[in-house]
Amino acid sequence: MKKVAIIGGGISGLYIASLLKQNCNYEIIVYEKNNSVNLEKGYGIQLSVNSIKLLNQIGFQKLTLEEKFNPNKVDFYSLKNQKKICDLNISTFNNADDKYTTLQRFTLIDFLKNKLPSNLINYNKKVIEVQNVSEIIKVIFEDNSSIECDYLIISDGIFSKTRSLISNKETKPRYFNSIAIRGTIDQKILQNIDHKNISLFLGSNLHSVVYPVNKNGQLNFVAILRKNLNSVELADYSLFNSEEFTSSTLLEISKQIDVNIIENLKEIKCFPVFVSTKISQPKNKNTFLIGDAFFAFPPTFAQGASQSIEVSHELYQNFKNENNQFNKERIKRTKMIDRKSRLNYFAFHLSNPLMCFVRNLIMRYLVKNKKFINSYLGKIYKN
Numbered sequence: 059m060k061k062v063a064i065i066g067g068g069i070s071g072l073y074i075a076s077l078l079k080q081n082c083n084y085e086i087i088v089y090e091k092n093n094s095v096n097l098e099k100g101y102g103i104q105l106s107v108n109s110i111k112l113l114n115q116i117g118f119q120k121l122t123l124e125e126k127f128n129p130n131k132v133d134f135y136s137l138k139n140q141k142k143i144c145d146l147n148i149s150t151f152n153n154a155d156d157k158y159t160t161l162q163r164f165t166l167i168d169f170l171k172n173k174l175p176s177n178l179i180n181y182n183k184k185v186i187e188v189q190n191v192s193e194i195i196k197v198i199f200e201d202n203s204s205i206e207c208d209y210l211i212i213s214d215g216i217f218s219k220t221r222s223l224i225s226n227k228e229t230k231p232r233y234f235n236s237i238a239i240r241g242t243i244d245q246k247i248l249q250n251i252d253h254k255n256i257s258l259f260l261g262s263n264l265h266s267v268v269y270p271v272n273k274n275g276q277l278n279f280v281a282i283l284r285k286n287l288n289s290v291e292l293a294d295y296s297l298f299n300s301e302e303f304t305s306s307t308l309l310e311i312s313k314q315i316d317v318n319i320i321e322n323l324k325e326i327k328c329f330p331v332f333v334s335t336k337i338s339q340p341k342n343k344n345t346f347l348i349g350d351a352f353f354a355f356p357p358t359f360a361q362g363a364s365q366s367i368e369v370s371h372e373l374y375q376n377f378k379n380e381n382n383q384f385n386k387e388r389i390k391r392t393k394m395i396d397r398k399s400r401l402n403y404f405a406f407h408l409s410n411p412l413m414c415f416v417r418n419l420i421m422r423y424l425v426k427n428k429k430f431i432n433s434y435l436g437k438i439y440k441n
């Protein structure tokens with residue numbers, strides 16, 4: 059039996075653990091640096107059909123209907139005049155079992171965690187060193203304990219320390235010149251939108267997204283604001299937890315977003331958005347990167363978690379076929395989704411009124427154009 063160590067108990071690490079657990083050729087253990095998986099409330103997540111299809115393979119469809127939502131459309135609005143620009147039918151790619159889904163992030167993590175016997179997740183295990191001794195990989199943790207394994211799967215997120223350790227150099231993600239503001243809001247506050255859909259508000263150097271996360275009328279709110287930060291500000295993470303920073307950010311977005319919405323946001327968090335600049339491929343053929351450690355996308359196609367799940371599933375297939383590295387198609391697909399996420403960011407943040415007018419005209423045409431939708435969304439949603 060081959061030993062597989064999975065570093066990081068986030069979405070990608072827990073999902074691949076569930077898949078590999080089904081195969082009796084592998085003995086798996088997840089090593090998580092914190093004392094539990096992250097079940098923090100207040101964060102929403104969108105999962106497109108490409109990942110729902112893969113999650114359903116481990117029983118995601120059995121999650122109660124109260125805990126998730128299936129929006130049919132994305133409604134686009136202009137923040138400037140509060141008018142609807144157009145709507146996009148995202149349910150086109152749904153089928154009877156696999157539907158575009160929005161939910162609370164902790165619901166997904168809790169589901170993935172509960173798929174594993176509790177003794178398969180080892181907590182308080184922060185990796186500090188990785189050694190390769192012929193075919194065996196030795197992993198050393200901060201508490202001086204160590205393990206040996208045949209395969210190492212690195213799923214410790216965007217700031218992956220383990221990725222830096224295996225490449226012997228620090229590989230840092232890049233600040234995306236944007237900060238994210240997240241919170242929850244009751245649907246009673248937002249009277250003028252369709253609560254059954256995802257609402258996307260386009261502003262100047264700012265866009266915000268509102269969507270239902272369950273059947274109880276709770277909506278998730280995310281705003282992405284273009285903002286330059288210097289290296290000192292970026293190095294000091296406590297800045298983003300400070301009330302002063304949150305208040306000044308809320309003040310900035312209140313120039314475009316209704317004050318009533320901002321005043322009624324709960325569980326608010328601000329954080330800088332980081333993205334990957336290149337796809338890292340480990341030199342050791344028995345070491346793999348998945349999830350944000352493999353590649354982190356701009357958040358403007360809502361594909362981070364969906365791609366984490368897709369890449370994990372692909373690695374599982376590779377294990378089954380004894381094929382050791384991701385193929386060229388995965389690299390091409392990652393680059394394609396990254397390009398589209400950046401294009402969305404550009405289009406969502408336009409500030410010149412003439413450019414906005416032209417964008418809105420183009421959007422109205424494109425959302426009804428089947429050929430375009432099949433190419434732009436279909437290539438991502440139909441994996």
Ligand SMILES: Cc1cc2nc3c(=O)[nH]c(=O)nc-3n(C[C@H](O)[C@H](O)[C@H](O)COP(=O)(O)OP(=O)(O)OC[C@H]3O[C@@H](n4cnc5c(N)ncnc54)[C@H](O)[C@@H]3O)c2cc1C
Pocket residue numbers: 065066067068069070071089090091092095096102103104105183184185213214215216218219220238280331332348349350351357360361362363364365366
């Ligand atoms: C503003 C914003 C909005 C987003 N919205 C969406 C969305 O709507 N839909 C979507 O699909 N995606 C979204 N994403 C992206 C998505 O959240 C991530 O892509 C996804 O969570 C990545 O999962 P992961 O398992 O790779 O990493 P993570 O979820 O970050 O998990 C990494 C785990 O590794 C652990 N760890 C870290 N270092 C170590 C170490 N040294 N040793 C051991 N353990 C370690 C951490 O504690 C953590 O548990 C969004 C991202 C942002 C920034």
